[in-house]
Amino acid sequence: MNKNEFGKLVKSYRQQRGWTQEELSDRWGYSRGYVAQIEAGKRKLDSAEQVVRLADILDIPQEKLEAIGRGIPQRKLAAVSSKDADNVILQMLLEPGRDMVKLAYMVWLADQNQNIEENLRTWTLKLEQALTSYAGEFAKSAQRLLAYAHLMRGRMAFDRLDFAAASGHFLETADLGQEMNDADCIALGMSYQADVLRKRGRYETALRCFEAAKPYVTAASLDVQGKHYAQVARAHYIFGDEQRFLRAINPALEIADQMKDSVMNLFSLDEVLCEQAAGFTRLDQPEKAINIFKQTDHLRPFRPLRELGSYTLEKALAYLYAGDLDQGIDFALRGLQLASEYHSKRHVRRMEVTYNRLHILPIGKDKRLNVLREAIIEAQQKQEGW
Helix, strand or coil: CCHHHHHHHHHHHHHHCCCCHHHHHHHHCCCHHHHHHHHCCCCCCCCHHHHHHHHHHHCCCHHHHHHHCCCCCCCCCCCCCHHHHHHHHHHHHHHHHHHHHHHHHHHHHHCCCHHHHHHHHHHHHHHHHHHCCCCCCCHHHHHHHHHHHHHHHHHHHHHCCCHHHHHHHHHHHHHHHHHHCCHHHHHHHHHHHHHHHHHCCCHHHHHHHHHHHHHHHHHCCHHHHHHHHHHHHHHHHHCCCHHHHHHHHHHHHHHHHHCCCCCCCCCCHHHHHHHHHHHHHHCCCHHHHHHHHHHHHHHCCCCCHHHHHHHHHHHHHHHHHCCCHHHHHHHHHHHHHHHHHCCCHHHHHHHHHHHHHHHCCHHHHCCCHHHHHHHHHHHHHHHCCC
């Protein structure tokens, strides 16, 4: 057998399953270094039995082996137990699910496609049903994927202001985290649950929920820690507590500086800077926010559709509160148009709240704000068909 071609085959099928070389070596019973040498074409397997065993673990088809070598014995069909059947069912669900859960939210950010959330819901239900009476080798992996699927569905529900559904999904995330003893899932579920309470005006309860999450946040990964601090900062600036806002946003910034930028991260420097800018806007320091937006404009010039809409509306708020009505209204109209394209009730509501606050101030008498009011009404009317 051509050891280079076999190595490529092993690496390809290992990556399809999302396994590290360490994970494959654990299943196979050989060292990670041995796996690495085989994948690099630097080592040949000692026997046909080793080839067959490795092919069975990775589920490499017989025809693939025969295409790169001769004399590979046919694998015998073993009797299938109920446990084996359950493993196959879970593996079939996990294969497409692994990438779908990672990418579904990013695709949803970029394109308001109703099928994305519906497909995620269907897959989640199937996985929950499969796990009901399952205790095999894929249980923890399936539970972890299920936890992140609920997290993504919760964020989608939060965007359409369905707080009951969002709260339920975040509770599932935390519960699954407890089952797996996974600090990331517990911290994320509790932090997002606190954010729902904050959004519903239950400030003290939200802070208690954030506080209860702290032990898990401390043990969580960096991006989860950063996400938590950013959410805590949001709760404080919404309720006008500048000192607590600064005490939360500063560690979030420090964590963001330590992290490598990746589309798979839950948290980034750009995100925390935008949160900082939003905080300064609502704490009556919009000039600081505008300066931060000048930095983020260069830091990330291209954004997914939904993220661009939110970002544009936040810039609108900063300019409106700074008294620059022309610039603020221009950003607001663009943001409302984007929000209508991706059907975000939350983003339209954000601009409505801003208009209502401005309307009772002296600046509210300016007739230019009538254009903004009409745009908000038009966006609200479109919501009836969403």
